[in-house]
Amino acid sequence: MLAGRTVVLGVSGGIAAYKAAEIVRWLKKEGAAVVVVMTNAAKEFISPLTLATLSGNPVLDDLWAPNQALTFARPKNRTSAVEHIEVADAADLVIVAPATADVIGKAANGLADDMVTTVLLATRAPVVYAPAMNVQMLEHPAVQANLATLARRGAFFADAESGDLACGWEGRGRLASIEAIAEACARALGQAKGPLTGRKIVVTAGPTIEPLDPVRALTNHSSGKMGYALAEALRDLGAAVTLLSGPTALAAPSGMTVVAIRSARDLARALAEAVARADGLVMAAAVADYRPARAATEKLKRQAGGLTLELVPNPDLLKSIKRPAGLRVVGFALESDDGLAAAKKKLVDKKCDLMVLNHPSTLGGDTNEVTILDAGGGVERLPVLAKRAAAERIAARLAALFARQKAGKAAKRSPRAR
Numbered sequence: 001m002l003a004g005r006t007v008v009l010g011v012s013g014g015i016a017a018y019k020a021a022e023i024v025r026w027l028k029k030e031g032a033a034v035v036v037v038m039t040n041a042a043k044e045f046i047s048p049l050t051l052a053t054l055s056g057n058p059v060l061d062d063l064w065a066p067n068q069a070l071t072f073a074r075p076k077n078r079t080s081a082v083e084h085i086e087v088a089d090a091a092d093l094v095i096v097a098p099a100t101a102d103v104i105g106k107a108a109n110g111l112a113d114d115m116v117t118t119v120l121l122a123t124r125a126p127v128v129y130a131p132a133m134n135v136q137m138l139e140h141p142a143v144q145a146n147l148a149t150l151a152r153r154g155a156f157f158a159d160a161e162s163g164d165l166a167c168g169w170e171g172r173g174r175l176a177s178i179e180a181i182a183e184a185c186a187r188a189l190g191q192a193k194g195p196l197t198g199r200k201i202v203v204t205a206g207p208t209i210e211p212l213d214p215v216r217a218l219t220n221h222s223s224g225k226m227g228y229a230l231a232e233a234l235r236d237l238g239a240a241v242t243l244l245s246g247p248t249a250l251a252a253p254s255g256m257t258v259v260a261i262r263s264a265r266d267l268a269r270a271l272a273e274a275v276a277r278a279d280g281l282v283m284a285a286a287v288a289d290y291r292p293a294r295a296a297t298e299k300l301k302r303q304a305g306g307l308t309l310e311l312v313p314n315p316d317l318l319k320s321i322k323r324p325a326g327l328r329v330v331g332f333a334l335e336s337d338d339g340l341a342a343a344k345k346k347l348v349d350k351k352c353d354l355m356v357l358n359h360p361s362t363l364g365g366d367t368n369e370v371t372i373l374d375a376g377g378g379v380e381r382l383p384v385l386a387k388r389a390a391a392e393r394i395a396a397r398l399a400a401l402f403a404r405q406k407a408g409k410a411a412k413r414s415p416r417a418r
Helices: 013-030 048-055 083-090 102-107 115-122 135-139 139-154 178-188 225-234 265-273 338-350 387-413
Strands: 006-011 035-038 094-099 127-133 160-165 170-174 199-204 240-245 257-260 280-283 288-291 311-313 328-332 354-358 371-374 380-381
Touching: 006 013, 006 048, 006 083, 006 115, 013 035, 013 048, 013 094, 013 178, 035 048, 035 083, 035 115, 083 115, 094 102, 094 115, 094 178, 102 115, 102 127, 102 139, 102 338, 127 139, 127 178, 135 139, 178 225, 199 225, 199 265, 225 240, 225 280, 225 387, 240 265, 280 387, 328 338, 328 387, 338 354, 338 371, 354 387, 371 387
Parallel strands: 006 035, 006 094, 094 127, 199 240, 199 280, 240 257, 280 328, 328 354
Antiparallel strands: 160 170, 288 311, 354 371, 371 380
C-alpha cells in the first residue's frame, strides 16, 4: 500500500509521541519514503535525532531553519524553495500521530505557526489524524467540534483507544495501534479491502425532529451512537457508506458521505436518492411515527387550559421506499414489551433480511443488548456489548448475506449448475 509513496508524519506534543519511532519503523518497512515534521512540544518527549535516524531524512522542526537535504520524490514542475510547501506538495499521505488537542484545534481553524500545521494547511494529500490525550480533553465539546470540522473536510481518523492513560485516568485517549493506523491509511488511500469492498451501503442514524412551532419540536432520545458505529463498522469492512443522520452531538465519521436530515420527510427524500444506487440499507435511525398536522408559524402561547395537538402518521419508510433489485435490508425494532414477537412481525411485514431488536433503555448509552433475527427464522441473542462491538457483529451478518448472494449468482452461471 505504501511502497514508493512519500509519507509525512506529523508528531505533536503528547506523551504518546514516543510511539512515533515505531510508526516510522512501520512506514519504512512498508517501503515508504518518510519525512518527519515535529512541533517544539513534541521534542520534549522524543528526540529529533531518533526519528531522523529511523526515517533516513532530517527532521523538520523549525520554519526558519535553512532547507535541508531531503530524500523523496518531488512532483514534476512543482519544486519550491519553501521547505514546508515542498514537503506538502510531495506528500502522498500525511499522518498526524499523536494528534493533540492543540494541533487538532489549529488544523480545524486554519492556524499555521509551526512545521506540522503549515504542512497540514498546504498539502492536498489525504490526512490521517490519530488523536491521543486525556479522556476529558478528548470528550470536551470544543475538541469534538474540531474533530467534526476536520471530518467534514474529508480527514480520516485512527480513533483513540480506551485503557489506562499516562495522566492516571482511565478511558478513551490512548494512541491507536499501528494496525488501526494502517487501516485508516488504507481508507485514506482508497485501498481498504474487506468482504464489503465494492458494496454501497446506506445507513440511517440519530433522531428525527418534527417541528411544532418555530421553537418547539417532537423528537426522541436517540444519540445516533448505534447508527454511527454501524456506519464505521461497515466502512471498515470495505463498504462505500452513505450516512443519513438526524441531529446528533457526534463527530461526523471519516471516510464516508454524510448527509444531514432533520424530519422524517427529509429522510424519505434523502433515502429515495441514496438507495437507488445502493446494495444495502441499514435503518438504524429513530424515525418519528407521527408529526404535527400543522406546524405553527408563530410560537404557541401558553393558555390557561390544556393544549390539544393533532398528529398525523409519518410514512413507514421501510415499507414505502422503492427498493432496487437485490437490495439487502437491515431494520431495527425498538420495543419496550413483547419485543421478540414484534420484531418477528416487523421482519416479515417490512420485508427485511435482518431485524435488530433492542430496548429503549439503550438510547443514548454506550452499550447495547440486541437480538438479530433473520428471514430464515434464525434468532441470535447477543450479550451486552459496546455499541461498536455490537455493530461489528451486525455488519458481519450483513457481509455474510452478500457472500451468499454472490455464491448463489456464481452457481447459476456455472456450467455444472446448468
